[in-house]
Amino acid sequence: MLLICRLWKHVIRKGDTVxxxxxxxxxxxxxxxNMVKDELGKGCVYGMDIQKDAIKNTSFLLDVSLNPIERKCVKLFSICHSRMAEVLPQKNSVRLVAFNLGYLPGGNKTIITKSDTTKLALKAAKELLVPGGVISIVAYVGHPGGRLVVLYRFVAPCICREEYETVQAFASELPVECWVCSQIQMLNRPLAPVLLFMFKR
Ligand SMILES: C[S@@+](CC[C@H](N)C(=O)[O-])C[C@H]1O[C@@H](n2cnc3c(N)ncnc32)[C@H](O)[C@@H]1O
Structure with missing residues (x-):
């Protein structure tokens, strides 16, 4: 996550919408x-999660970490990310769309991101992004961790890998004149999450 935050810092400017x-x-x-907020309270974060519990946890963290003006700059939605265009203002208005795929840490491990809706969300994100913006994705390719039921131990890694391959295929097909796509993978930790980036030229 440290690496991804460093990249965000290079891309995001004060006052941006992400x-x-x-x-x-x-x-x-x-x-x-913390990266978008400016003195005029102009920066804005649109946050979404399919689970109400996740929105509750996020809201609590923001309430205790930000002052009231900063807190107003974050809008939270309990929706599937494939519907992001419904809540965002317009095309070409967003500097960063970030996905951290998988399940809610400490929550219900059977509610996870899925290839079909992730692909729809990527399509929406592609339209919303401003030139110079980036889509960043953390994709899990190994075991999902935690205390899982036996069946889930076998099923979940397949789901994760399939979703990673869907994202990889989506990025690979973007036209090179408009997009620079790359991924970072640890060679000596093959089960570590893979970071994928799609930069809009
Ligand atoms: C790995 S967690 C994200 C961790 C988070 N970025 C953080 O900093 O704590 C993945 C989240 O994706 C959510 N999720 C799963 N399917 C989704 C969907 N279709 N739309 C939006 N969120 C979804 C899960 O509920 C879960 O909270």
Missing amino acids: VDATCGNGNDTLAMA
């Missing part, structure tokens, strides 16, 4: 809020 497409417990949402 999207956290998978709020979870709100750590990424808070990091983004």
Whole structure:
């Protein structure tokens, strides 16, 4: 996460609009809020998660970490990220759309991001992004961790890898004149999450 935050810092400017497409417990949402906020209260973070619990956790973290003016700059939605265009203002208005795929840490491990809705969300994100903006994705390719039921131990890694391959295929097909796409993978830790980036030229 340290690496991804460093990259965000290079891309995000004060006053920008950014999207956290998978709020979870709100750590990424808070990091983004701290990067976009300016003295005029202009920066804005749109955070979304399919689970009400995740939105509650994120809201709590923001309430205790930001002052009231900063807190107003974060708008939270309990929706599937494939619907992000419904809550965001317009095309070409967003500097960053970030996805941290998988399940809510400490929550229900059977509610996870899925290839079909992730692909729809990527399509929406692609339209919303401003030139110079980036879509960043943390994709899990190994075991999902935690105390899981036996069946889930076998099923979940397949789901994660399939979703990673969907994201990889989506990025690979973007036209090179308009997009620079890359990924970072640890060679000596093959089960570590893979970071994927799609920069809009
Ligand atoms: C790995 S967690 C995100 C962690 C988070 N970024 C943080 O800093 O704590 C993944 C989140 O994606 C959410 N999620 C799963 N499917 C989703 C969907 N279709 N739309 C939006 N969020 C979804 C899960 O509920 C979970 O909270």
